[in-house]
Amino acid sequence: MIRFEEVSKRYPDGTVAVDGLSFEVERGELVTLVGPSGCGKTTTMMMVNRLTEPTSGRVLVDGEDVMALDPVRLRRRIGYVIQQVGLFPHRTVLDNTATVPALTGWRRSRARDRAKELLELVGLDPAEFADRYPAQLSGGERQRVGVARALAADPPVLLMDEPFGAVDPVVRERLQNEFTAIQRSLGTTVLLVTHDIEEAVRLGDRMAVYGRGRIEQYDSPAAVLGRPADGYVAEFVGADRGLKRLSVTAVEPGDVEEPPVARSDEEARRAAARLRERGARWAVVLDPGGHLHGWVGLEELGSAPEGRTVRELARRMGAWVPVGVPLKQAFGVMLQHDAGWVAVLDGDRFLGVLTPAKLHEALRRSVESDAKGVPRGEVAFDSVTDA
Numbered sequence: 097m098i099r100f101e102e103v104s105k106r107y108p109d110g111t112v113a114v115d116g117l118s119f120e121v122e123r124g125e126l127v128t129l130v131g132p133s134g135c136g137k138t139t140t141m142m143m144v145n146r147l148t149e150p151t152s153g154r155v156l157v158d159g160e161d162v163m164a165l166d167p168v169r170l171r172r173r174i175g176y177v178i179q180q181v182g183l184f185p186h187r188t189v190l191d192n193t194a195t196v197p198a199l200t201g202w203r204r205s206r207a208r209d210r211a212k213e214l215l216e217l218v219g220l221d222p223a224e225f226a227d228r229y230p231a232q233l234s235g236g237e238r239q240r241v242g243v244a245r246a247l248a249a250d251p252p253v254l255l256m257d258e259p260f261g262a263v264d265p266v267v268r269e270r271l272q273n274e275f276t277a278i279q280r281s282l283g284t285t286v287l288l289v290t291h292d293i294e295e296a297v298r299l300g301d302r303m304a305v306y307g308r309g310r311i312e313q314y315d316s317p318a319a320v321l322g323r324p325a326d327g328y329v330a331e332f333v334g335a336d337r338g339l340k341r342l343s344v345t346a347v348e349p350g351d352v353e354e355p356p357v358a359r360s361d362e363e364a365r366r367a368a369a370r371l372r373e374r375g376a377r378w379a380v381v382l383d384p385g386g387h388l389h390g391w392v393g394l395e396e397l398g399s400a401p402e403g404r405t406v407r408e409l410a411r412r413m414g415a416w417v418p419v420g421v422p423l424k425q426a427f428g429v430m431l432q433h434d435a436g437w438v439a440v441l442d443g444d445r446f447l448g449v450l451t452p453a454k455l456h457e458a459l460r461r462s463v464e465s466d467a468k469g470v471p472r473g474e475v476a477f478d479s480v481t482d483a
């Protein structure tokens with residue numbers, strides 16, 4: 097969708113901002129550009145919509161050399177979100193958001209409805225914000241309007257320069273999640289510049305790590321963290337890249353272990369005897385169909401009056417995640433519930449539990465699987481301690 101062929105940019109004062117850059121962004125892909133200040137990220141992006149032009153090489157959008165296209169028409173196909181946002185000061189939030197749909201010929205009421213939907217999505221209640229002017233917003237709110245406005249236009253390509261920079265960390269994470277969900281559903285191709293390595297790792301299908309004027313590594317976040325191309329990249333992504341990998345490594349069915357289980361229709365005392373024999377102090381409670389019902393402690397089971405079933409004593413289980421979420425999320429749930437494990441579900445089917453030891457093992461397996469180029473399930477460790 098976007099292709100750079102040996103692109104260089106030398107500014108008139110002689111500064112070489114970008115030097116012989118070649119890479120490609122597939123349709124529907126979200127690529128993050130990350131690197132230290134002044135390394136050429138913004139220049140790279142501005143060459144896509146011709147806000148600046150290459151000195152040599154070619155930039156192709158959908159197979160067409162941007163230099164052969166009319167800049168105004170080119171920019172209509174390419175959304176642009178910048179940190180300073182660039183909202184129209186004399187227009188309300190709603191009109192700002194509806195600008196492009198209105199320009200491209202939508203009926204006014206339809207454009208405004210769409211704008212309201214998107215404002216809501218980025219966490220700005222239209223009832224409160226629609227009629228305000230940009231000057232009446234905080235920096236973070238302005239940024240959110242900028243993101244809503246870019247999405248309202250539904251462009252096939254979106255360029256974003258630090259779009260979430262001015263938003264506080266809690267709102268940022270929500271906004272990032274909502275943004276990527278919309279981006280995936282619309283199939284938008286995105287180039288996103290960021291200083292924040294976490295953001296680059298979490299959002300990018302692929303990430304480009306910049307050194308001065310060039311890309312040092314272009315790969316999936318898991319590969320960049322697992323196999324940095326050189327010392328520079330390793331240092332840039334940080335000594336805690338193992339931790340960062342938690343964000344990009346999914347919980348797989350093979351990561352879970354089988355916990356002690358009690359069936360909900362089982363008699364409580366019988367279940368207690370079974371658990372005692374096994375040396376277990378608690379059990380996951382499943383209904384006869386194998387669905388998660390909750391959990392129960394040995395003490396409650398053992399002291400239950402005769403005839404009680406496990407179901408009557410089971411407690412609700414908050415510590416669970418769907419299979420496929422990042423390990424980081426599973427770890428977060430574990431900490432949030434102060435639990436030594438977290439249940440993993442596939443739809444409403446219980447797969448098993450993820451323990452801290454299993455989580456560590458999953459992380460190590462993912463590093464090894466990248467290094468050896470084999471699927472994670474095929475990486476063998478003799479024991480967790482070896483891992």
Ligand SMILES: Nc1ncnc2c1ncn2[C@@H]1O[C@H](COP(=O)(O)OP(=O)(O)OP(=O)(O)O)[C@@H](O)[C@H]1O
Binds near residue numbers: 112
């Ligand atoms: N119009 C210009 N004229 C001359 N030099 C420029 C111009 N714009 C940018 N540069 C220089 O080109 C280099 C790359 O700048 P660019 O803005 O692309 O970097 P960046 O990676 O986006 O930086 P930051 O993360 O700080 O935004 C820098 O050395 C910058 O000073």
